[in-house]
Amino acid sequence: MVAATGNDSSRPTWVAAVHDPAACPSVLGVAAVDHRDRVATFSCGNVDGIGTVDLAAPGVGILSAWPGGGVRRISGTSMATPHVAGVAALYAERDPSLSGRALWSVMRARARAVPGLAPADVGAGIVQAP
Structure with missing residues (x-):
């Protein structure tokens, strides 16, 4: 399962803890x-030692379909989550033998680290498509 960490931070002043269900150890x-x-x-981080950030993805100003027609640019960790789920599907298509944990490990191993960004904020880094 892939889930958004939450949007309750007000960086750089305050970082909120990762929300459920993303705070569960079995959820990416x-x-x-x-x-x-x-x-x-707005992105939440690992500040309480319970919920962790595993990966990051684009989540600011994402062009999204809107109810009633048309599109809008919206922001949130819920906009970043579909990027990661889509990349997971690409890896699974490439190697159907990958189980959930193996898939998770491959995505973390191939994430792009960004100098200056802490794992508490972006996990292994920014998700990368195969």
Whole structure:
């Protein structure tokens, strides 16, 4: 399962803890970054030692379909999460033998680390498609 970490932070002043269900150890937690690979001001982080951030993905100003027609640019860790779920599908398509944990490990191992960004904020880094 892939889940958003939450949008309750007000960085740099305050970082909120990762929310459930992403705070569960069996759930891959996704943080949001902007187009310059900076942690989104609203993105929650691993501040309580319970919920962790595993990966990050674009989550600021994402062009999204809107109810009633048209599109809007919206932001949130819920905008970053589909990027990670889609990349997971690409890895699974490439190697159908990958189980949930193996898939998780491959995505973390192939994530792009960004100098200056802490694992508490972006986990292994920004998710990368195969």
